[in-house]
Amino acid sequence: MxxxxxxxxxxxxxxxxxxxxxxxxxxxxxxxxxxxxxxxxxxxxxxxxxxxxxxxxxxxxxxxxxxxxxxxxxxxxxxxxxxxxxxxxxxxxxGDLMKGSIAVNCVGGIIGETLVGNAIHQFCAEHPDIHIELDFSSERVDLVQSRFDLVLRMGVLEDSRLIGREMGEILIGTYAAPSYLARRGRLTHPHQLREHDCLTGSVTKWKYVPTNKNEKTVEVEVSGNLQCKNGHVLYQSALKGNGICRLPDLYCQQAVVDGSLESVFEEWKVDKVPLYLLYHRDRHQPARLKALIQYLMVKIPPQLVAKI
CATH class of the missing domain: 1.10.10.10 (Winged helix-like DNA-binding domain superfamily/Winged helix DNA-binding domain)
Structure with a gap:
């Protein structure tokens, strides 16, 4: 042979x-x-x-x-x-069956754990044959090289190899408890943040845009006694009067309503941050993935609007 x-x-x-x-x-x-x-x-x-x-x-x-x-x-x-x-x-x-697996990587905190998490719960209830892996790892995922089918990412979209659908803009605010402001003093300018305990995540340079066009954009290096990449932890620390936090308004809207937190600045704002749903450019996208994309695009955007 x-x-x-x-x-x-x-x-x-x-x-x-x-x-x-x-x-x-x-x-x-x-x-x-x-x-x-x-x-x-x-x-x-x-x-x-x-x-x-x-x-x-x-x-x-x-x-x-x-x-x-x-x-x-x-x-x-x-x-x-x-x-x-x-x-x-x-x-x-x-590709035609509403069954199989979908791997999703998402920002954590209130966006991923509450908004996206709740939408995923409802989707799974409606489609019991679809298995979803929801990952909140903080590392910036390369969707082309990774195993994920979908990524929800905050910030400017850079990779043109992907489809990026903007789900909306996230409003960011600067907040502190009345007890902290009474103890340490109220602020009128972002430069004063250098003299305060700031509760930070991964970003320690806070950028502010003035509502008064005569002022210039300001970027301030901040520090404090707590740094954590989880928004819920920073929010709870601010409630206890431990310092000033800068978080999506979604975290703080109820606390502002009931007086537990106050907005630190009235004449300085933080740029809105876009939230994108990213996925591969694929002509043969499975039906289950199309269904989840459509579901998230319907459920998430209306909830990004803070009601303070």
């Missing part, structure tokens, strides 16, 4: 022809099954035997039978082709 690497490139159609001949017991019936001619089937078998360097079927004008090598080859190829056909069927129907 020829054992060189050429045998690995044997035409799959020639193997299908051989299996069909062996199953049908005749060239004519096999040709009819594959919608081709008897002569073409004969050529395919001859090509396969030449490539393998072994006779698979002994044929005469009246009959045919498998050789011992042909019987062994037939058994293995028949099983392999069944697996291939099953894999093709599974792959081609997977």
């Amino acid at each position: 020829n054992t060189n690497s050429d045998s690995l490139s044997t035409n799959l159609q020639d193997i299908r022809a051989f299996v069909a001949i062996a199953e049908a017991g005749s060239f004519s019936k096999a040709a009819e099954k594959l919608n081709t001619s008897r002569a073409h089937m004969s050529r395919q078998l001859s090509q396969l035997e030449a490539r393998l360097g072994v006779q698979l079927i002994i044929r005469t004008t009246r009959s045919q039978r498998l050789t011992s090598a042909g019987e062994a080859f037939f058994t293995r190829c028949q099983a392999a082709l069944m697996q291939i056909d099953d894999a093709i069927t599974h792959a081609s129907t997977d």
Whole structure:
């Protein structure tokens, strides 16, 4: 038998022809099954035997039978082709089924844990055959290289290889408890933040835009006695009077209403931050992924508007 690497490139159609001949017991019936001619089937078998360097079927004008090598080859190829056909069927129907897995990476805090989390809960209840992995890792995910299907990301979109749908803008404010402001004094300008305990996340340079056009944009390096990348922790610390926090208004709107927190600045604002839903440019997007994208685009944007 020829054992060189050429045998690995044997035409799959020639193997299908051989299996069909062996199953049908005749060239004519096999040709009819594959919608081709008897002569073409004969050529395919001859090509396969030449490539393998072994006779698979002994044929005469009246009959045919498998050789011992042909019987062994037939058994293995028949099983392999069944697996291939099953894999093709599974792959081609997977995109149409509302089942399977979706991996989502999302910003944490109130955006991910509350808004997105609640939407995912509802989606799972409506689609019990879809498994969703929701990840809140803080590292900036490369969607092209990672295993994630969807990423929800705050900030400017830079990667043009992805589809980025803006879900809305997140309003950011600067807040402190009345007890802290009474103890440490009220602020009128961002530069005064240098003299205060600021509760920070990953960003320690706070940028402010004046509502008065005669003023210039200000960026201040801040510090304090607590740094944490979880907004809920910073929010709770501000409530206890431990310092000044800068958070999405969504965290603080109820606390402002009931007087537990106050807005620190009236004449200085923080730029709004866009929230994007990112996914691959894929013409063959599975139905389950399309459904989740549409669901999130309907559920999340209305909730980004703070009601202070």
